[in-house]
Amino acid sequence: MIKRLLQCVRQYKRDSILAPVIISGEVLLEVLMPWIMAKIIDNGIDVGDLDYIRNMGFLLILCCIVSLACGAFAGKFAASASAGLARNIRKDMYYNVQNFSFHNIDKFSTASIVTRLTTDVTRIQDAYQMIIRTAVRSPFMLISSVVMAFTINWKMALIFLAAIPILGIGLYMIITHAHPVFERVFKTYDKLNRVVQENLYGIRVVKSFVREEHETKKFKDVSDSIYKDFLFAERVLAFNGPLMQFCAYGCMMLISWFGARLIVLEGETALTTGELTSMFTYTMQILMSLMMLSMIMVMITMSRASAERIVEILDEKPTIHNPQNPLTEVTNGEIEFNGVEFSYSDKAGKPCLSNINLHIKSGQTVGIIGGTGSSKSTLVQMIPRLYDVTKGEVKVAGWDVRNYDLEVLRDSVAMVLQKNVLFSGSIKENLRWGNPDATDEEMIHACELAQAHGFITEFPDGYDTHIEQGGRNVSGGQKQRLCIARALLKKPKILILDDSTSAVDTKTDALIRKAFREEIPDTTKIIIAQRISSVQDADMIIVMDDGKVNAVGTHEELLKTNAIYQEVYTSQMKGGDDDGRTE
16 A cells, blocks of 8 residues: 555655655754753853853854754655645546546545545645654654663663653554544545535525425534544544653653752762753653654554555556557447347346347437336447446447447547536537537537527627536536537547437427438437437337347337337327327
8 A cells, every 4th residue: 555655756756755864964963952062061061161162052053053954944845745745646546537437436436536536635645744754753863862862871761761662552552443433434524525515416406395404414414423433533542642741741750850869879970960951851852752753653543544545546447448459440330239238237136238139330320219227328338338248249330349449439439428517618618528629610510410509699608608517507408409519529430319309399309310310421320318209210219128129120110019119109199190200
């Protein structure tokens, strides 16, 4: 885990190395200063040697200035290294998520990924800064101060060794009790983010059903859970302060008692006044180092759970990837399904798709119809490899889709999904998702085909009209038509409309289909719909039922031979003429 995170340091290795090196210089100077003060007291003040006091005083001031400069530079480099590490971790996580297949994404909730990219990375940043600065300073200070203390009087220095086991046992107990709580609380953070995200995304539904109190209670329950976990963890960590103070003041009392006893009983031959003063300073340095070490252990305990969650994302391997020597061109829109089976999970008892055998010629218009849960959307997601088949093969232009370069394949297949997504920005910016280099004339033509040009020109700013996040300032039908136009700008070999005209009226739907027939005859068009009128003019209609192909044929053939199609037609087309076409 640590090795994986350190791979993200990269260009900040220099700062990560300079920070502890400069800190070491600062520590050496700080340890030297009490020794200089002892010499000033013993060899200067006690004997009245002003020149000695002046010279050593200048040396002490110089040490202070250099130590201050070292501390400032070390802080600068540590901040740069920790911020850079956090930047690289976020970048690597985000890039890896972009490469995830739908199967990978299904393993992590959106709220969990957001928490890992924000809260967890911030904790790692804080911990790393403390590690390369304080985690170097404290042990080095501790060892140097103990060595100096033993140099002055080894008997009194044994007091420090007696305090270390007490601190060690106390810290071990604190950490073992606090870490499981932090692991649990970060998972609860995911739930909190999910509650907030769902509430904000569905705020219109919440208000229309007057469920504000219910949503407030949901948030309060999760928030209270986090509060209780943190309260318990902080109570455990709170023992760190009293433990440190007990050891610090205990050492101070013992040194005062033993030091005074040595001076009184044995005179300054055993311990001078300056040495006793420096022992007090070294005592504080040692105990402060131990206190900082305990804080580091607490920080590492808190960040360990975050590190584990981050590495989960970094180590997740995309289940769909490019083959060796991939095909770099899709020549046409011919599609074949040969013995296809698919399951979302290996643990699923029944496949979502089974025994799918289809052949769609390039340029055909194909309708797919079926009840809710019949796996219509799942079927078309096999074509651009949003998922890979469990068994069998899907071919495009005569080649298994797994042989194509992913970018090339998906660039040749345009999908307009059930859930229409627009991004914040102008209409032009949203349309250029389909083709970043599209000209204004190409955008206008695509919008005309999608029957979107009319309502766009009615906006005061036309194609420069700002779209709010999620397309909240346009209607459902307008959003669908903009998404269709965006897909058309790709000039795809295969165009898939997954129930993407459900929010437009039948007249507009018919105009869109007419434009497709006349303007893009060579593009294979797959239309998933609930309405018979949306697919009845298709060259071929596929009836799906329970993950299987129930029937394939034209509108007239299915109307005569297929019970499911007849049932849908009867429920929707009452009042139509005999051949199934409405007036």
